[in-house]
Amino acid sequence: MGEGNFNWSNEVLTRLISQAGLIALKLVLIIVLFFIIRALGKKLIGSAFEKYQKKNTVNAGRIRTLEKLSINVFSYALIFFTVVTALSNLGVSVTSIIAGAGVVGLAIGFGAQGLVSDVVTGFFVLLEKQIDVDDYVTVGGLDGVVEEVGLRTTQIRGFDGTLHFIPNREITTVSNHSRGNMRAMVDIGISYDDDIDRALSVIQEVCDKVSAEDSSFKDGPNVIGVQSLGASEIVLRVIGKTENGMQWAGERTLRKRLKEALDVNGIEIPYPHQVYMEKKADI
Structure with a gap:
């Protein structure tokens, strides 16, 4: 047994x-x-x-x-x-x-309203084509390039390399900097002792050369005149429109070329400096 x-x-x-x-x-x-x-x-x-x-x-x-x-x-x-x-x-x-x-989902739904809001918002962001991958945007107070748009989160890569995961429900305002041409703007100061009209003429010549040589500029650049009167300088402004994403390169090119042209023509770019005077001994 x-x-x-x-x-x-x-x-x-x-x-x-x-x-x-x-x-x-x-x-x-x-x-x-x-x-x-x-x-x-x-x-x-x-x-x-x-x-x-x-x-x-x-x-x-x-x-x-x-x-x-x-x-x-x-x-x-x-x-x-x-x-x-x-x-x-x-x-x-x-x-x-x-x-x-169904019953469990209903119970969970009351505690997962944020998730539902993420999905709904993400759906409309995609449907309305507010942002796409590789767009330069400002979302939720963060600037960066879009790496992924999902139904729950949107991933944005900051310019310092940080990857931000933004819940879609926090996307209340979207500033898309990648739609259409962008503005390149440069302010440059000259001394009060310099001739404004001559400075404007020199700057415009530089703008015309940059426009002819740099195909990224779609409109201008052009000098628009005196922008402001500072404590020690007269500020002149240059504005142009470039291809999307090329505005920073355009501004750097303008600054370099303008500095070189003003130096050649003897037009001073003021900068803060101090003058020390030697005290003479009493005779």
Whole structure:
């Protein structure tokens, strides 16, 4: 009797080990398939958007935005399907979980209003094309270049290299600096002793040369006249319009060329300085 029970126990144990091994093998296979399908899916989505961009004159940033969003949605759906498949192999009733998801989701919804707001706001940001990948924007008080626009967060890379994750519900105002030509503006001071008209003429000559040589300028640059009267200088202003993103380079070029031209023509650029006078000894 005892030997029979022992054999029966061994048989049950062997069966349990066999079933556990089979379940573990299935789970490993599911995980492997998850990574394979995710890699193939990302590659197919990338290829599809690349072909679409070649056939259509669509903004490259817009294409990258939609591509990353599609990859995110695909990944979320694949994760959900993988989890459901794994639970089914573990003997968990997925049908009852899905049936109760509505009630649980309603309960969670009251505590996840911020998440819902993120998704809704992100949807309208994408729908209205407010920002695209590679756009230079100001969002939530932060300046930078957009790296990714998702349904929950927007990623902006600051000019110091910091990557900012901004919840979409905090995007109340968007300043997009990458739509259309940008303004290049340079203020330069001259001495009160210099001839203003002569200085304006010299500066305009420089502007004309820069306009002819630098194709990034789409309008101007031109000197518009006296901007202000400072404590020790007369400030003259130069304004032009450049290709998007080229305004800073245009301003640097103007400053260099203007300084060189004013030096050649003997026009002084005032700067703060002190004069020390030697005290003469009493005779």
